[in-house]
Amino acid sequence: MRALLQRVSYARVRVANEVVAEIGPGLLVLLGVAQGDGEAEARILAEKIVxxxxxxxxxxxxxRSLLECGGEMLVVSQFTLYADARKGRRPSFTEAAPPAQAEPLIRSFEDFVRSSGLRVGSGIFGAHMAVELANxxxxTIWLDSADLPRR
Known part of the structure; x- marks a missing residue:
């Protein structure tokens, strides 16, 4: 799994011009799932970020951590974090997990974060979303679960 973290004073996500989730101070997490990722990657990444x-x-x-400062988290699924643009001019997304695998892992990640006591807002998986934020x-920090130590 890959996450692009942005520390924000606020963030919100809209679908069809309706706000579906909004947070105050905390983290906006753009989250991508790779082929072969599982619950272990979701847990490791959630623990690291919290x-x-x-x-x-x-x-x-x-x-201070998000947990220590009492911030909130907004999670937005982002398969394009697995874009491979090394060849040609059109990125390939073959490393990204298919929706049937990715969506449950995004939810697992959110559940791991919630279990720490934090408030978590979510975008709508697979929807065209407009994300607004004040960084x-x-x-802004990039994390990849493959680079994090396993316990």
Whole structure:
């Protein structure tokens, strides 16, 4: 699984011009699922993100996690994180998991985050979405579950 994290002061997602999810301060997580990913990748990535110290403490240092600062998370599925544009001019998405595999893993990821006590908003899987955000910092971080240590 891959995640593009953006620390935000707010984020919202619209489908057909209707707001389907909205958060205040926290993280917007664009989340992609690869062929072969499973529950282990969802759990590892969720744990990493929930505890990642990218929010400022009283001294202005990035020293607090989403959990510690009481932020919220908005998760938006994003198969295009697995775009392969090395050849030609049209990206290939063959590394991305098919919807039947990806959607349940996106939900598992959200459930792992919720189990830590955080509020989680969601886009609508497979829908054409408009995402609006105010990147705070800006802070944007790329994570890939394949690069994270296994327990």
């Amino acid at each position: 505890h990642l110290r990218i929010f400022e403490d009283e001294a202005g240092k990035m020293n 705070d910092g800006p802070v």
